[in-house]
Each structure stands twice: as structure tokens, then as C-alpha cells.
Amino acid sequence: MSDSGNSIDKSSVAGKLRFARRLNWFCYGGLMLLFAVQNLFLPGGSIKWWILQSIPLLLVLPGMLKDHYRSYLWLCFILLLYITASIVDVMMPGRGWQHGVLLLLSLTLFFSAMMTSRWQRMQ
Numbered sequence: 001m002s003d004s005g006n007s008i009d010k011s012s013v014a015g016k017l018r019f020a021r022r023l024n025w026f027c028y029g030g031l032m033l034l035f036a037v038q039n040l041f042l043p044g045g046s047i048k049w050w051i052l053q054s055i056p057l058l059l060v061l062p063g064m065l066k067d068h069y070r071s072y073l074w075l076c077f078i079l080l081l082y083i084t085a086s087i088v089d090v091m092m093p094g095r096g097w098q099h100g101v102l103l104l105l106s107l108t109l110f111f112s113a114m115m116t117s118r119w120q121r122m123q
Contacts, residue, residue: 020116027109038098072117082106
């Protein structure tokens with residue numbers, strides 16, 4: 001019985017994994033930078049909000065640095081909070097550009113972290 005339908009091309013998965021890891025770090029850094037700009041440099045921001053927004057992302061940073069697939073799974077759960085809040089903010093009239101950027105970065109990071117976790121387990 002042939003197993004060709006379930007065979008995994010390891011080189012293809014490795015290439016996708018490299019791209020997803022780079023995308024993870026780009027979006028992660030973008031979110032941290034957005035929170036810093038939004039709360040420390042723009043009017044109406046506060047250090048309290050910056051800390052509140054940054055701490056959940058910092059919780060998974062050690063695992064991401066060690067490249068543990070479970071850290072990427074936890075990151076996905078955490079990102080659901082950011083996605084939900086940013087969708088609400090984007091739909092409210094009179095909100096700034098930051099909420100659209102937050103939604104875009106959060107969604108991109110969610111999908112790339114999810115796929116990173118999957119591809120790591122395939123290797």
C-alpha cells in the first residue's frame with residue numbers, strides 16, 4: 001500500500017518554516033513597536049496601557065526564542081484577544097490608523113504562528 005498521499009516533502013516544509021519564522025518576528029516586533037508608539041509618543045497614551053498591552057506578548061517570548069512549538073500555540077490564544085479588541089476598535093467611527101495596523105499585524109502573526117507550530121511538528 002502506497003503512502004504517497006501522506007508523504008511530507010521535508011525541504012518544502014523547511015522553506016515554509018523559515019519564511020513563517022521571519023514573518024513571526026517581523027509582526028511580533030511590529031506589534032511591540034506599535035504599542036510603544038501608540039502609548040508613549042502619541043497623545044492619549046499611557047505607560048499603564050503600554051505595560052498592559054505588552055506583557056501578554058512578552059510571556060511567550062522565552063519560548064519563541066527557544067523555538068518551542070507550544071509557545072507559538074499560546075501566542076495564537078493570546079492574539080485572539082488583540083484581534084477581538086482591534087476589530088471592535090476598527091468598526092468604531094473616529095478611531096485612528098493604529099487600530100487597523102494592530103488588526104493587520106495581529107491577524108498576520110496569528111496565521112504565521114499557527115502554521116509555524118504545525119510545520120515544526122511535521123519536521
